[in-house]
Amino acid sequence: MAEAVHKKVLALPRTAKRLVVIGMDVLLSVMATWIAYTLRLDTPHVPAGTQWLVYGLAPLLAVPVFIRFGLYRAIFRYSGQAALLATTQAVAVYAALLSVAMLLWGAWFTSPRSLGLLQPLVFLPLVAISRATARFWLAGLAGRAAVPAGRLLIYGAGMAGVQTAAGLAVSRGFEPVGFLDDDPAKVGRSINGINVFSPTQVSAVVQRLGVTDILLALPSASRERRNEIIASLREVPVHVRTLPGLADLASGRVSVQDFRELDLEDLLGRAAVKPQPELLGCSLAGQTVLVSGAGGSIGSELCRQIVMERPRQLLLLDHGEFGLYSTHHELLALCRVKGYQVELTPLLGSISNRRRLDAVCAQYRPDLVFHAAAYKHVPMVECNPAEGIINNVFGTLNFALAAADAGVKRFVLVSTDKAVRPTNVMGASKRLAEMVLQALAERVTGAGTCFSMVRFGNVLGSSGSVVPLFREQLTHGGPLTVTHADVTRYFMTIPEAAQLVLQAAAMARGGEVFVLDMGDPVKIIDLARRMVELSGLKVKDDHHPEGDIEIVITGLRPGEKLYEELLIGDNPAPTSHPRIMKAHEEFMNWAQLSAVLDRLQLAAVDDDAQTIKQVLAACVQGYHDEAINERRFAEVRAP
Numbered sequence: 077m078a079e080a081v082h083k084k085v086l087a088l089p090r091t092a093k094r095l096v097v098i099g100m101d102v103l104l105s106v107m108a109t110w111i112a113y114t115l116r117l118d119t120p121h122v123p124a125g126t127q128w129l130v131y132g133l134a135p136l137l138a139v140p141v142f143i144r145f146g147l148y149r150a151i152f153r154y155s156g157q158a159a160l161l162a163t164t165q166a167v168a169v170y171a172a173l174l175s176v177a178m179l180l181w182g183a184w185f186t187s188p189r190s191l192g193l194l195q196p197l198v199f200l201p202l203v204a205i206s207r208a209t210a211r212f213w214l215a216g217l218a219g220r221a222a223v224p225a226g227r228l229l230i231y232g233a234g235m236a237g238v239q240t241a242a243g244l245a246v247s248r249g250f251e252p253v254g255f256l257d258d259d260p261a262k263v264g265r266s267i268n269g270i271n272v273f274s275p276t277q278v279s280a281v282v283q284r285l286g287v288t289d290i291l292l293a294l295p296s297a298s299r300e301r302r303n304e305i306i307a308s309l310r311e312v313p314v315h316v317r318t319l320p321g322l323a324d325l326a327s328g329r330v331s332v333q334d335f336r337e338l339d340l341e342d343l344l345g346r347a348a349v350k351p352q353p354e355l356l357g358c359s360l361a362g363q364t365v366l367v368s369g370a371g372g373s374i375g376s377e378l379c380r381q382i383v384m385e386r387p388r389q390l391l392l393l394d395h396g397e398f399g400l401y402s403t404h405h406e407l408l409a410l411c412r413v414k415g416y417q418v419e420l421t422p423l424l425g426s427i428s429n430r431r432r433l434d435a436v437c438a439q440y441r442p443d444l445v446f447h448a449a450a451y452k453h454v455p456m457v458e459c460n461p462a463e464g465i466i467n468n469v470f471g472t473l474n475f476a477l478a479a480a481d482a483g484v485k486r487f488v489l490v491s492t493d494k495a496v497r498p499t500n501v502m503g504a505s506k507r508l509a510e511m512v513l514q515a516l517a518e519r520v521t522g523a524g525t526c527f528s529m530v531r532f533g534n535v536l537g538s539s540g541s542v543v544p545l546f547r548e549q550l551t552h553g554g555p556l557t558v559t560h561a562d563v564t565r566y567f568m569t570i571p572e573a574a575q576l577v578l579q580a581a582a583m584a585r586g587g588e589v590f591v592l593d594m595g596d597p598v599k600i601i602d603l604a605r606r607m608v609e610l611s612g613l614k615v616k617d618d619h620h621p622e623g624d625i626e627i628v629i630t631g632l633r634p635g636e637k638l639y640e641e642l643l644i645g646d647n648p649a650p651t652s653h654p655r656i657m658k659a660h661e662e663f664m665n666w667a668q669l670s671a672v673l674d675r676l677q678l679a680a681v682d683d684d685a686q687t688i689k690q691v692l693a694a695c696v697q698g699y700h701d702e703a704i705n706e707r708r709f710a711e712v713r714a715p
Contacts, residue, residue, distance in 0.1 A: 094148045098139055100206060105134040108199035109191075115198075116188050130187050133177060134195065141170045163203055171196030226250055226288035229281065229314070231305065233257040233272050237293035241270055253285045275308065282312055289315045310609045359444065359486065359582045360385035366442040367392060368427055368475065369449030371399020374490055376406075377574040378446050383407055385578075389419040391440055394449065395426040427471030430478065437482035445479050446577060447472060448490040450506065457502035458634040461688050465680040468505035473512050473673070480516065480525045488581045489513055490573075491531040491589070493566060497698025500634070504692040504699045510589060511695075512673075514663040517587030528584035530577045531591045531659070533566025542600060546607050554616075554625035556604045559632050564597040576656065583651055589659040591648065601627060664695065 109131050113121035123131060142148060145166035175192030228244070230237045233255040241252040255272040257263060263274045273281050281287065290309060294302060309316050365382050369375035370392035376399075382390055390407070394400040404422040411418050421440070425432040427449050450468050451457050457464035472489060479487045491510055494503035513527040520527070534542070542565075549556050568576075572592070580590040608615050608625045616623030632638070648657035664672065672695050679687035693699050 097148055098142075101138060101142060101203065102135040104202045104206060105138045105199060106131055108195050108202055109134045111198045112191055112195035113187075116191060116194055127187055130178075130191065134174065134199075137173050137177070138170050138199070141166050141173070145169075163207065164200065167196055167200045167203065170199075226315075227253050227286050229254050229256055229273075229278070229285075229287050229290045230293050231256045231275070231290055232293035232297075233259070233262050233267055234293070234296075236295050238267055240291065240293050241268065250289065250291075253287060254281060256281075256290070275305075278309070278312055282314055287314055289317060292316065292318045310606065313614065315613075360387050360578070363387050363443040364389040364440060365391065366436070366440070366445045368394070368445070368447045369490075370394045370403050370422075371396050371401075372448060373570055374573055374577075375446075375448040376403040377570045378448060378577060379403055379407055380410065381571070381574045381578055382446075383410060383416060383418055383420075384414075386416060387418055389421065389440070391421050391423055391436070391442060393423045393425055393427075393436065395424065397424060400424060427475050428466055430474040433474050433478035434481065437478045437484065441482060442479075442484055444486045444488070444581060445475065445484050446488050446490065446581070447475055448577075450490070450509075452492065452502065454494065454500045454502045455633045457505065458500055461501040461685045462680045462683040464501050464505050465676060465688055468502070469508045469512065469673070470677060470680070472509040476513060476516055476525075476527065480520070484525050486526045486528070486581050486584060487513070488577055488584065489527075489529040490577055491529045493531060493533045493591075495531060498696065499699070501689070501692065504696045507696045507699075508676075508692065510661070511663045511669060514587050514589075514661070515666040515669045518663075519666045520586065526584050526586045528580060528586065529589045530580045531589055532568055532573050532576060533592075533597075534568075542603065543607075546604055550607065550613075550625065554608075555628040556608065556625060557628050557630050558601050558604055559630050560638060561601050561629055562638055563600045563632075564638070565600060566597050567603075568592065579653055579656065583653070583656070589661050590651070591657050591659055593655045593657060662697065669695075 110121055113123075113127075145162050147163060147166055171193065174196060178187065178189045178192035228250040230240055230252055234257075237255055237257075241255075244250050244252050252270055254270060255262075255267060256275050256278060257272050258275060260274075262272045265272050278290075290312070292302065292305065294305070297305075306316065360382055365387045367375050367378050367382065367390070370379055371394035375394070379390060379392060392400060392404055392407075394403075400422050404420060407418075407420050410416070411420065423436055425436065427433065427447075449471065451460075451464050457468075476487055489509060492503065492506050494500065495507035495510060496503075498504040498507060510529045510531075513529055516525075517527040546556050576590070576592050580588075583590070604627050605615050608627075613624040614620055614622075616626040648659050651658050663669075672691060676688065676691045678684075679691060
């Protein structure tokens with residue numbers, strides 16, 4: 077019965093709810109007036125004559141004041157200390173008005189003048205009690221109807237953590253059972269009835285209180301400190317999550333749906349490389365910028381970063397309609413919210429279509445081009461080598477020549493560490509695309525187009541990245557699939573990758589290959605273990621047969637390397653950014669490369685995979701042919 081009434085109340089239109097609350101306040105003001113008269117006269121009051129005017133004056137003053145203070149806009153089941161403070165202020169103003177009225181006309185009302193102070197003192201607790209009762213009835217009944225998502229420890233007993241606990245007390249999606257905090261002054265104390273523990277006690281606390289989740293409520297902690305905390309929690313059998321945005325906290329509504337999985341930077345295991353603002357914006361403000369592959373992971377992030385630097389126009393080029401639409405729609409919303417005056421132009425087209433590229437460059441005359449469009453999935457390109465060559469090599473050539481003909485100032489190619497001594501067609505195609513730009517840069521003289529390349533490792537969270545795959549596999553209960561126990565990769569976040577590209581464009585003088593110092597490479601199997609453990613689960617293996625999630629070795633895929641590299645040569649040169657290096661890579665001059673490209677184009681048009689690989693082996697340093705790869709795969713699969 078109570079639940080049915082609760083649902084009907086919540087289903088009422090907002091106007092009806094406000095009228096109910098106003099009616100309740102009118103009754104409370106009348107009741108407070110009667111109680112005040114009774115207390116003052118020391119006998120149950122029976123209104124007579126002009127005293128009835130006081131009973132009418134009280135709600136006539138109270139309701140407009142409450143409206144002015146926004147008390148009828150509050151949502152009772154989410155109200156807290158701020159609402160109580162606003163109520164107190166409103167009643168104080170009401171008391172002042174009523175007191176003035178009683179002083180001026182008290183004799184005419186045949187009422188004691190002290191009633192102007194006594195009635196508000198009675199009215200305030202009545203209003204406060206009504207609000208509190210409504211809050212606990214509405215929120216409490218909803219909470220009892222819901223099954224708690226788990227028992228939660230909040231790491232961080234600061235303002236963010238306390239706000240989160242207060243919000244959860246209302247929503248009851250989780251049951252907060254304790255805080256963890258590094259401050260010795262807080263340990264052992266209680267905040268709103270919730271005990272504060274030392275992080276050194278976490279294992280014992282988790283076991284004693286039956287904790288299922290730990291929430292990181294540390295919005296101001298450095299990346300290094302977050303990494304230390306996350307590492308310390310890996311052996312604890314709980315699901316580690318991170319705090320929602322402060323805007324969600326400010327709304328007073330915090331639930332399990334608001335909690336996020338750990339940021340990709342948390343999984344990265346190192347501090348993200350900080351951008352240099354002077355490099356990001358110096359070449360973009362007021363310019364016309366074109367991004368190819370704008371619907372992809374890297375291309376769309378490039379567009380977000382570019383928009384924030386206030387170009388005059390941003391051209392979004394992609395052959396995929398849905399990806400292009402999604403990026404364009406998102407950027408329109410971003411510009412509207414931020415007030416950016418950037419002209420956004422979505423352009424459908426393939427980089428394999430030279431006539432389309434010529435038309436786009438001739439019509440819009442971009443100042444800068446960021447070329448992110450490419451086929452990047454190693455096994456996919458290995459199965460379709462001709463298409464990989466046409467898109468990655470000749471698409472880059474088409475775009476570079478179209479840009480040069482249109483007088484584009486800067487052309488930046490987004491490349492990959494797989495271009496270094498590649499064992500697959502995708503990597504070899506990207507290295508050959510780099511060589512195309514290097515040869516064109518050598519040929520350019522005067523004020524021609526400045527060609528440069530940016531090479532980085534695997535991007536966490538991008539399409540085809542291992543992290544989304546692992547998260548999907550975790551959702552389905554595993555197993556997590558790793559191709560080889562010794563596979564290692566360099567990792568970076570999507571924002572890092574986009575910022576590197578933009579900064580490299582500012583530093584380029586022509587023909588450079590820029591690489592990011594990404595720290596130590598990460599073993600994929602270690603990343604898989606970290607994600608399992610931070611999900612509150614245990615890895616199931618020979619040593620822990622009782623574990624939850626198994627990690628399965630599937631064998632190297634066609635063209636896959638155990639280790640990736642960033643440099644072909646040695647001794648990279650420093651740049652003005654401490655974490656960006658400039659590589660020295662050998663390449664063919666344009667005359668030599670043209671002959672190679674002619675032969676490669678014929679092979680690609682004929683879909684001649686054997687000739688394509690022969691040409692790549694002859695011109696791309698370190699490229700392994702198929703026979704070498706087959707021997708490697710056989711060795712890996714051998715017991």
